[in-house]
Amino acid sequence: MADPMKIRASAKDGITEVKVLMSHEMETGQRKDSSGNLVPAHFITELSAEHNGKQVLAAQFGTAVSKNPYLAFKFKGGAKGDKLAVSWVDNKGDKRTDEVQIN
Amino acid sequence: MNMQRREALKAGGGLGLFGLLAAAGLITPGQARAEWNKSAFDAKSIEDTLKALGATGAQSSTDIQITAPDIAENGAVVPVGVVSALAGVEAIAILIEKNPNPLAASFMLPAGTEASVQTRVKMGQTSDVIAIVKAGGKFIMTKKEIKVTLGGCGG
């Protein structure tokens, strides 16, 4: 099972700033393991962020996004206590959703 | 996270993320976007990537800034941000010219989301990083060279 994300969302002057760290290997499919075999590609492909259920960002990733992907973005609106959820799915169908309250 | 939603997420095998989210009631179907753009991520040249993104002919513009250090200590983790002051930015893409597949990530910004995203990418070697922005239906781009002191391929 995928490990939790770390999400920080803070509202200030009418703008909410979101910073997300995801726990994922983001294997390129080009790395060899210690016995010389290629490690199959395993990476997050799609991500979505929702503020109180309304989408505020959609992203698509390739294998060039770093291990343990980081993402920061900003949107208008959002108040302390509102819900901010981030979901991702990877190329093997693993997925994860985490939710925080904006502070 | 409520149980029902988790079940829905679990149940949705081949739906793709946005199908799943719609099924889980997390987003309304109207918000669901395109499937993962395989041809763009598989493209091996800037030209082919632009084509797959529908961005052929993107004009160079000073209305986009790439925020990144000039030098990255480790190519496996290179912070790259893209900011634009233009109104009506709908999408942003980050390309690494010298990577085997240039497209690293693309972002779709619903109305109300600022044209400001930051992520971290892998770079096999010193290369131009290209940011493409779609605003008001038009594509524009800018680039910045980032030097890499330690190659980052293979993760």
Place this chain on the structure above:
Amino acid sequence: MSTRLPAVLAAVGFGLAGTAIAQGSTMDEIAKYREMLADGNPAELLELKGESLWKTPRGPKNASLEQCDMGLGPGKLDGAYAQLPRYFADTRKVMDVESRLVHCMVSLQGFQYEDVTRQWFSRPGKESEIEALVTYIGGKSNGMKIDVPARHPEEARMAKVGEYIFYRRSGPQDFSCAICHGQDDKRIRLQDLGNLTTQAGAGMAMSTWPSYRVSQGAVWTMQRRLIDCMRQARWPEPKYLSDSVIALQVYLQKTASGTVMQTPGIKR
């Protein structure tokens, strides 16, 4: 001495900084790079993972680590890292955070020593529970001052041993820790080497470990840092959790005492 260092380092294959690119601006850009990574330090994920490892009942005894005594009493983690290594009456040993943690995993959770220490550091595709737990424990001392006065006779003895090891020259290159870390303003490959013999230098170093190492894409614990430095000194590598490594930590933490902890750090 000061002219000898670059020669010695060049001799063992360290590239010294700054021929191709102007060093000042390079240092600025590297600082900018690290700053951008510090906001959203990848180590914060390990901290989360460490927290769940700490709180989840595991092992043959199906116990969590919440009764583990890191020096301030069972389950008391706030400030514990900043006061380690210290003497523990139950084991009659001076222990650092890692040896104490392993002790708890063995005694409370019933794991075999060999099993818990096998993956004492991570490799690509292989996570290390110890790294995650130490990162979590380190974070619980943030904002607190390092406080290792080494007053207990055993702690005082270990501090002395550590100091002795720090200055002792040995190995095929006749290296000591002090050759690389005993002066101000030394640097190897754009990495400032603090003077670990001063409170400021040791403080800057010790207060930021465990640290995410950009060049490794992984968090390193202090055991790993020191064992790797012994390798760099061309000394025989000590075993994980060796007394020599703990002694060096007592010496360094004692020197660093008074510095406010800020982990996980971010380093080359």
